Amino acid sequence: MPSEPAPTPVAPDSALHLDAARPSRREQILRAAAQLFAERGSRAVGVDDIGAAVGVTGPAIYRHFASKDAVLAEMLLRISERLLAGGRATVAAAGDDPAAQLAALVAFQVDFALDNPSLITVQDRDLGQLGDSDAAQVRRLQRRYVEEWVAVIGRLDPAAGTRTCRARAHAVFGLINSTPHSAGQLPRAQMADLLTGMAVAAASSGVRPTSS
Amino acid sequence: MPSEPAPTPVAPDSALHLDAARPSRREQILRAAAQLFAERGSRAVGVDDIGAAVGVTGPAIYRHFASKDAVLAEMLLRISERLLAGGRATVAAAGDDPAAQLAALVAFQVDFALDNPSLITVQDRDLGQLGDSDAAQVRRLQRRYVEEWVAVIGRLDPAAGTRTCRARAHAVFGLINSTPHSAGQLPRAQMADLLTGMAVAAASSGVRPTSS
């Protein structure tokens, strides 16, 4: 292993950085748990299963997390934070044209869904298993991400009310997040194109093309 | 209560008919369980909860079902059967025009989703909790229903491969089945129109309008 001068012993705020290279045990656990949770649902997965998936025994988990629920909580919090931050950055980078902003958001969500099918599955299946406090925070983050979409869709179709835009946004999420169900049907690039096209078409349905 | 000559004591094949009027305890249990399962997930709902929801104690459930899993199994089997049968009938009644068939299928699924948000939620969240045999049967039924869609989409866009059509079908399901997430955003009729429009637009995206 390459010389690492002094890798900041443990970095107490490790909650956010994912050291993609040599993942810490903590990261390994989160990854493995995500996959297991996606396959069977968090309640059906035992701590022993998680441990086994990373090559340790069940109770070893408690050296890294306060409880099994804490694993799920951190997982869902990270997802929501990544989506919100990514969504905002995406819109900001897309210029002023609402259509371009929508296309960018769609591309962003499609990429995320194709790269993280497990997280997508867990997010909307196991949110209810979280404690009240964690669940509330995740929902807050999700809501803000949704509002990002609502704003863009609203600018694209100023005639539509907020409720309509919100329903439209949820529908588009449902469409894009269907990827876990159509697992290996198509190569990734093709799937991405297909979903992007469908999502844009759906989001813009009923919207007359702007003046231009 | 109106005179009922001889209502066939218990009807041993009660699995399919839902006596909407004065639902049998069995039906009540299925309904209540569906709602509870949708809210919290089947593993998080105890038999006591189900019992309480219909005004009896937990163990009373076992007078009507062999196990808690059997409740879930029958629930999911019924849904899949209803969808498959309904889907086939819908296509058959829609004439020969693929576009009309698609519109009919979409309308059918939208109605189902809006009328049974709990079932929609349970179906794709708790399928994994079923025993192997039941799960396999449900999946068989679901697959056949999907193939109904695939066939229609394929006729609509003969250039597309089966894989593509399947992915498109799943995406449309995801779109329509998003209703549980956008709960009371819009009045039902408006939501139906919105979803129908979006679903048709999505399903037809990339398809050049036929000759006419």
Add this chain to the structure above:
DNA sequence: ACCGTAGGTTAACCACGGTTCACTTGGGGC
């Protein structure tokens, strides 16, 4: 060389929840 500590291990603990049991009861058919 010597600790302290991070990270494991195994065994035990304990609560929860599905299931079974023994026992009631109210209503229909003979």
Add this chain to the structure above:
DNA sequence: GCCCCAAGTGAACCGTGGTTAACCTACGGT
């Protein structure tokens, strides 16, 4: 009127699984 059975009830049983405890073992820093 009597008997039987469907449908409940409360108590007990017991497996599963999250969590804790007590103990071990490498390292990395002094």
